[in-house]
Amino acid sequence: MSLTRVILTSGRALDLTELRMTSTYGGMLEGYPCKLVNDMAIHGLLNTARQTRPSSPVHLVPPHLDRPDQQAGPFGPVEILPPVACVGSFRSTALDPAHDPVLHRSSLTVVWFQPTPRVPSGEDGEEALRGIDWEGWRRTSSCRTGGNALDLERAPDTSMNGMTTTSDRQLILGTMDFGTRVDTGRAFAILDCFVAGGGVWLDTANCYSFWNDPSGVGGASERVIGAWLRARPGTRDAVRIATKVRQNPLVPHSWPQSAEGLSARAVHAGVEESLARLGVDHVDLLWAHAEDRDVPLEETVGAFGELVAKGAALRVGAANHAAWRVERARSLAREQRVEPYTALQLRHSLVQPRPYTPLPEAGHRLLTAEDLDLARSEGLAVWAYSALIWGSYVRPDKPLPTAYDHPGTARVLAVLDEVAADLRATRNQVVLAWLMRQGIDPIVGVSRVEQLEEALTARQVSLTDAHMTRFEEAR
Numbered sequence: 001m002s003l004t005r006v007i008l009t010s011g012r013a014l015d016l017t018e019l020r021m022t023s024t025y026g027g028m029l030e031g032y033p034c035k036l037v038n039d040m041a042i043h044g045l046l047n048t049a050r051q052t053r054p055s056s057p058v059h060l061v062p063p064h065l066d067r068p069d070q071q072a073g074p075f076g077p078v079e080i081l082p083p084v085a086c087v088g089s090f091r092s093t094a095l096d097p098a099h100d101p102v103l104h105r106s107s108l109t110v111v112w113f114q115p116t117p118r119v120p121s122g123e124d125g126e127e128a129l130r131g132i133d134w135e136g137w138r139r140t141s142s143c144r145t146g147g148n149a150l151d152l153e154r155a156p157d158t159s160m161n162g163m164t165t166t167s168d169r170q171l172i173l174g175t176m177d178f179g180t181r182v183d184t185g186r187a188f189a190i191l192d193c194f195v196a197g198g199g200v201w202l203d204t205a206n207c208y209s210f211w212n213d214p215s216g217v218g219g220a221s222e223r224v225i226g227a228w229l230r231a232r233p234g235t236r237d238a239v240r241i242a243t244k245v246r247q248n249p250l251v252p253h254s255w256p257q258s259a260e261g262l263s264a265r266a267v268h269a270g271v272e273e274s275l276a277r278l279g280v281d282h283v284d285l286l287w288a289h290a291e292d293r294d295v296p297l298e299e300t301v302g303a304f305g306e307l308v309a310k311g312a313a314l315r316v317g318a319a320n321h322a323a324w325r326v327e328r329a330r331s332l333a334r335e336q337r338v339e340p341y342t343a344l345q346l347r348h349s350l351v352q353p354r355p356y357t358p359l360p361e362a363g364h365r366l367l368t369a370e371d372l373d374l375a376r377s378e379g380l381a382v383w384a385y386s387a388l389i390w391g392s393y394v395r396p397d398k399p400l401p402t403a404y405d406h407p408g409t410a411r412v413l414a415v416l417d418e419v420a421a422d423l424r425a426t427r428n429q430v431v432l433a434w435l436m437r438q439g440i441d442p443i444v445g446v447s448r449v450e451q452l453e454e455a456l457t458a459r460q461v462s463l464t465d466a467h468m469t470r471f472e473e474a475r
């Protein structure tokens with residue numbers, strides 16, 4: 001049952017099933033309407049929208065801004081949003097004519113602004129609201145213009161026709177290059193786009209990226225995230241931050257010789273510095289970036305547990321560890337009655353290097369069947385890095401490394417092209433969708449907003465069981 005029915009300018013009828021209206025500046029205690037205040041108001045509404053209906057994509061209708069000729073204050077010129085802020089849940093019939101129109105309804109949570117508290121109805125609604133491009137869901141979206149409205153044709157509650165539900169899919173934003181290869185301005189734009197597009201987790205490390213930093217030590221990535229959080233008040237609650245300790249050089253330009261390691265002292269000192277750079281009182285996930293077999297595992301486990309006990313980290317995970325070491329650490333954590341590792345981070349993608357070929361990238365460790373077995377048996381999260389192999393699936397300037405030169409790669413790439421054509425998606429999107437379909441969260445590193453937009457759209461690409469089987473056979 002709907003509250004009202006809204007007719008889009010395209011002619012499509014939408015059922016409005018839930019509506020929340022608030023005064024745009026009702027809670028404003030001081031200051032004046034300007035870009036900063038408006039961005040915060042919009043972020044708050046997008047968060048409300050996501051929390052209200054976590055399984056529905058969220059679309060921001062670009063608001064009309066009034067710019068009266070008033071003197072600019074310290075935060076820039078006066079910009080006024082319309083006085084009424086709305087968050088509404090809409091439903092419509094299936095997008096794909098081949099689907100049953102009722103069983104496969106499309107849904108969208110929309111955030112928009114309007115001049116009065118009138119409930120939109122029929123053809124009597126804001127022009128921008130009625131102009132939503134509901135059918136444009138397959139086209140590449142733009143986060144900045146509200147294209148995070150990544151419509152998806154949702155199957156009924158249970159999985160149908162091999163489609164998975166999309167509510168639990170997530171991409172992690174890799175921020176390794178922020179502050180070094182990616183300058184601060186561009187990093188801010190990427191972070192803004194990620195949050196606007198419904199992204200939550202940021203992956204960084206205290207050592208990012210000492211090898212590209214003239215200082216010879218890490219910290220640039222965490223500093224950029226810290227600056228971004230300060231520039232976007234209220235955003236800390238919208239994101240979760242994962243950082244890592246273990247690899248930062250204690251002596252500039254001296255790695256691995258002076259890498260901090262995982263002694264209790266190094267772990268505590270490393271986290272304290274990370275929190276200071278990020279400007280936060282805790283991180284949501286703390287990774288051991290790699291093993292340190294020179295330190296007793298009991299000591300590392302105890303240090304990570306202590307950090308969770310005192311609230312500096314909400315949970316802990318193991319990156320680039322052998323599965324047996326993770327399980328031993330978890331068993332030691334049980335003995336010490338402290339928080340165990342509950343997440344794994346390893347390198348993984350659709351194509352795979354020749355078995356036993358050493359990887360030239362220092363510190364990288366490939367995900368194995370054993371890691372997945374451990375994760376599935378124990379309910380651990382799995383994050384995959386370098387999932388796009390630095391762009392090699394699509395970029396002639398970045399061919400796949402020689403370790404991938406074997407007949408299996410050619411077979412997989414042929415299937416990848418067929419599946420991508422079938423789903424009208426890009427190669428990168430299918431690779432990310434393939435990981436997400438297995439419950440693996442891909443970490444995507446990007447240096448441009450457009451790359452992120454392409455990656456975010458992968459959450460709407462649904463591989464069928466038949467697609468998965470074809471990949472399994474080709475690999």
Ligand SMILES: NC(=O)c1ccc[n+]([C@@H]2O[C@H](COP(=O)([O-])OP(=O)(O)OC[C@H]3O[C@@H](n4cnc5c(N)ncnc54)[C@H](OP(=O)(O)O)[C@@H]3O)[C@@H](O)[C@H]2O)c1
Nearest residue numbers: 174175176203385386387388389390391443444445447451
């Ligand atoms: N735990 C670990 O040991 C570990 C190791 C490595 C990485 N990581 C994490 O994983 C994240 C990602 O890893 P990564 O950077 O090695 O791998 P990646 O995500 O496969 O590669 C990122 C690069 O791929 C290119 N790219 C991204 N999207 C593209 C697109 N749509 N089209 C064309 N090219 C595209 C860009 O290259 P250009 O900039 O050249 O355009 C981008 O910088 C890192 O930021 C970090 O958080 C963790």
